[in-house]
Amino acid sequence: GAVVSQHPSRVICKSGTSVKIECRSLDFQATTMFWYRQFPKQSLMLMATSNEGSKATYEQGVEKDKFLINHASLTLSTLTVTSAHPEDSSFYICSATGGGSSYGYTFGSGTRLTVV
């Protein structure tokens, strides 16, 4: 089945630094990738949608300059949290789809970010 690898699984960083999270589709070409944020005991909140080679489309209320998304290839998308602050601490999850109805949407294992 389709596999999406997300790294790192956990990261602790100091306030003011930047953190990069990688999301790779291992056995299919991900034409579209999605980035979500999830707070404890809540559902997933879509942050942005990215198509390979295009600029990401951000959801309302998500700061483009703080959450930089790059989808440079059909197998890799990255989310960079810039100048992180404690309120950015959360669980970040990526999802990828090949676009066809047979692929569905495969999620990465998530990244728990803690900003201290």
Next chain:
Amino acid sequence: QKEVEQDPGPLSVPEGAIVSLNCTYSNSAFQYFMWYRQYSRKGPELLMYTYSSGNKEDGRFTAQVDKSSKYISLFIRDSQPSDSATYLCAMSGNAGNMLTFGGGTRLMVKP
């Protein structure tokens, strides 16, 4: 009103019980319906993926979609303690488009 409604639970059942999880939705454009299982601090895992109305079975899991009622269900037979997790329904209008999620139902299967 949310576009996709899902009872948050928690739903507690004894081991071996049949579990019924449901979602209702308001957007008639949804055609693709999914059920995900999410363990604590892990990414969602796709359980079932169906297109349009009908039933789909995979092992102990059965997904049902009734587009006329805008209602989808996931049945789990012979539930196991390892099924204890949060179950999320999700749907989209076109393949490759963004998913709209329900809020998730927390299931606890007690030995």
